[in-house]
Amino acid sequence: MSDIAVILPDGSERSLPEASTIADLATGISRRLGKDALIGLVDGSETDLDTVLVDGQQVEIVVPDSERGLHTIRHSTAHVLAQAVLELWPGSTFAIGPPIEDGFYYDFALADGATFHEDDLDKIDAKMREIIKARQPFVRSELAPAAALELMSDHLYKSEIIQMVASGEKASELASEMAEDGDSADGAAEAVISFYRNTDDFVDMCVGPHVPHTGHLGHFKLMKVAGAYWRGDVDRPMLQRIYGTAWADKKQLAAHLVRLEEAEKRDHRKLANELDLLSFPSELGGGLAVWHPKGAAIRKIMEDYSRERHLNGGYEFVVTPNLASGKLFETSGHLDFYADGMYPPMEMDNGTYYPKPMNCPIHCLIFRRGQRSYRELPLRLFELGTVYRYERAGTLHGLMRIRGFTQDDSHIYCSEEQLAEEIESLLEFVVSVLKAFTFEDFTFNLSTRDPKKSVGSDEVWDLATKALKDALDKFGVPYEVKEGDAAFYGPKIDIDVRDAIGRSWQLSTIQADFNLPERFELEYVAADGSRKQPIMLHRALFGSIERFFGVLLEHFAGNFPAWLAPIQATILPVAQDHQAYADEVYAKLKASGFRVDLVEANDPLGKRIRNAKQQKVPYILVVGADDVAAGTLGVNPRGGEVDRDVPLDDFMTKLAADIESKA
RNA sequence: GCCCGAAUAGCUCAGUUGGCCAGAGCGCUGCUCUUGUAAAGCAGAUGUCGUCGGUUCGAAUCCGACUUCGGGCCCCA
Known part of the structure; x- marks a missing residue:
């Protein structure tokens, strides 16, 4: 043999x-x-x-203990979910159920338009565990499209996918489960549809591969039910989705659930409430925040720092109003391409007005106001500009998605020759500012044109895209290209940061724009006396102050470093006898510009320490009889050991150093 | 906007199948305690049970609409 x-x-x-x-x-x-x-x-x-x-x-x-292994486990678990649901809800049909980060989901259309409820999860979970216990094999078979359609004749969504694969149509991401590489690549004639059968009653269409039998699964948890449009399209039916998480073993599953708890503890909405930073009064309306004194104090420091950096970075500050005439947004193209994101118009005596969704059109008016010379370029106009965007009610999410917010926004007007260098120095500027907030891990994304939702000629887009690409290459960082993700007026670079618990947040954006200068007929006089059109860059570093604040709050878990903390030190006299000395310490710290608080000895010391700890104050300063005599403090730092008999001057030096180093 | 869920005191939450005057802890106010590093004691005040309407002899509880919030879809800073 x-x-x-x-x-x-x-x-x-x-x-x-x-x-x-x-x-x-x-x-x-x-x-x-x-x-x-x-x-x-x-x-x-x-x-x-x-x-x-x-x-x-x-x-x-x-x-199991590998990226591909987990992927397979999640994919196969999704199939078990489908089998359980189809058994429990006879007459229902299923759409797709891919693995996703940390888990999987599966979309269903239940018979008679029924919907899932939270308590259904237990029932489904129990059924899934039965299936897993039975160690059902995943048996693969392949059919030609016609036979596949026959087999799935009761299942509308599966049939649609079969037809899509059979026609050789490029599979959308949603259908990637069905048509990764191989299967659809050869076009209609060769199309083969694969199936996995677990029992006589359950067969699912799937590219695979799958685990050999369901006994390999079991470390999963069903997390939530949700509605999801078929293929993500609001014009198509809403399906019923179930999300789950799945892992190779019990320990991994437990660890993941702990991570979720940790993220929940850091939730900026929860912390903002506990630390009395800001709130969302329902009387105010959805998606609108009010900043309480402590939150506003932190925000002011962030804004001051931003202003300082921009001042040093060669920016000029401008201020523009919150409303603008509809004519302006006709000129800019916003009414053609961004109307959905704008608040409804207000009719007034001489026309229609809108709350501004972006600052750029108004900045263009400032550029256009005078005759510009090449000597003025690059002209960098900076504004902490508050904008209003209409977000659908269901998308609002704390500070992360909000209807009124302030951008640290700038529009840079430069010549074509200056473009590459300007973008490159911008990348440096962005990274340097974000590093001050202890972000170290950056991801760069280049978003390119969506022909359906954009203005301007191909040449102009190509030029802008190339400029961004060249700058990224020169800056020497890896980046990912996201096709079709650009704004309607030009391609962009987005910068994501990774936070303290490894989550990624999109913050900064740099967008090239040849279109607004064209629409606003911007020009400058070049060295040779000819008139030329400037190129415009839109850029924001924090993105939105609100969102950045929310990210920072979660990143630090509320433990703002001393330079940002609304209260840097809380002074606690041990007893009322020490009040006079505590007042003296308070006055001295205050006079040196530190943000301090004093809590009188009406409650036991332990209680007051506890309160200050819960408020996450960087330093608690306890002063008692020894300190009155020696001019010292008991210093209790956040996350550190108590240090007794510290001279006041030494503490002030230490706090000043913390603030200086932004530690 | 669509699907699922939620809304009770300033905060966190209990309130069984509809039935005296709606509760607890924290916080707040007052008094007592005078404190050396994460919760002292006693007393007191506080609610149109999100809003409006309906069912009922009777609604925090059941039904409907609306508002706001949470989890998703879509979109995006």
């Missing part, structure tokens, strides 16, 4: 009897591996474990 040989990841060769499967290979290597193996990676393609190997193939065994 003839053998075949396959190549393992470490480069070694292993021979096997002909017609061996990946499962055979795994078992042959070790019993343990045979038990753990989920799928195989053959010449770079994921495939089921029962795939027969061919001589010379490179084979890797995928186990």
Whole structure:
């Protein structure tokens, strides 16, 4: 009998009897591996474990504790979810159920338009565990489109996907589950639709691969129910979605749930309430925040810092109103391309007015006001500009998505020759400002044109896109290209930061714009006396002050560093006898510009310390009899050890150093 | 906007199948305690149970609409 040989990841060769499967290979290597193996990676393609190997193939065994393994577990768990739901809700149909970050979801249309309720999750969970306990195999089969349609004739959404795959139409991301690479690539004639059958009653259409049997699953939790439009399109039916999380083992699942708890503890809405920073009074209306004294204090420091950096960065400050005539937004193109995001118009005596959704058109009016010379370029106009955007009621989310917010906004007018250098120095500027807020980990994204939602010629877009690309290359950072994600007026670079618990937030944006200068007929006199059109850059570093504040609040978990903290030190006299000395300390700190608070000895010291700790004050200063005599303090730093008998001057030096270093 | 859920004192939350005067802890006010590093004691005040309408002898509780919030879809800073 003839053998075949396959190549393992470490480069070694292993021979096997002909017609061996990946499962055979795994078992042959070790019993343990045979038990753990989920799928195989053959010449770079994921495939089921029962795939027969061919001589010379490179084979890797995928186990649960790997990126691909988790992906497979989540994907297969989604199938189990579908099986459970279809059993529990007879007459229902299913759409798609892909793995996602940390888990999976599956979309259903229940019979008679029924909807899921939170308490249904327990019932579904129990059914899923039955299926898992039964160790049902995932058996793959392949059908031609016609036969596939026949098999799925009761399932509208599956049929739609089959037709899409069969027609060779490029699969959308939503359908990626169905048509990753291979299957649809060869077009209509070759299209093959694959299925996975678990029982006589349950078969799902899927590219696969899947775990060998449901017994490999089980470390999952159903998280929430939600509505989701079919293929994300508001004009299509709303399906019922169930989200779940799934992991390789119990420990991973538990750790993930702990991470979720941690994120919940840091929720900026919760912390903003506990620390009395801001609120969203319902009387005020949805998506509108009011800043309490402590929140406003932090915000002011952020704004002051931003102003200082911009002043040093060669920006000139401007101020523009919150309302503008509709004519302005006709000129800018906002009414054509951004009307959905704008508040409704106000009719007034001489025309229609809108709350401004962006500052750029008004900045263009400032540029246009005088005759500009090339000597003035780059002209950098900066404004902490408050804008109003109409966000759908269901999308509002604390400070992260809000209807009225202030941008640290600037529009830079420069010549074509200056463009690349300007963008590059902007990248440096952005990163340097964000680093002051302790962000260290950045991701850069380049968003390109969406032809359906944009203004301007191809040439102009190409030029702008190339300028951004060149700047990124020169700046020397990796970046991802996001096709079609650009604003309607030009391509952009978005900068994401990673926070203290590893979550990614999009903050800064740099957008090139050749269109507004054209629409506003902006020009400057060049060195040779000719008139030229400037190029415009839109950029914001914080993005929105509100959103940035929310991100910072979560990033620090409310523990704002001393330079940002609304109260830097709370002074606590041990007893009322020490009040006079405490007052003296308070006056001295205050006179030196520190933000301090004093709580009189009406409550026990322990209680007052507890309160100050809960307010996350950087330093608690306890002063008692010893301190009165020696002119010292007991210093209790946030997250540190108590230090007694510290001379007041030493403490002031230390606090000043903290603030200076932004620690 | 659409799907699911929620709304009770300043805050966090209890309030069983509709039934005396709606509760607790924290906070607040007053008195007592005079405190050395994460909750002293006693007393007191505080609510149109989100709003409006309906069912009922009777509604915080059941039904409807609206408002706001939370989780999603879409979009985006």
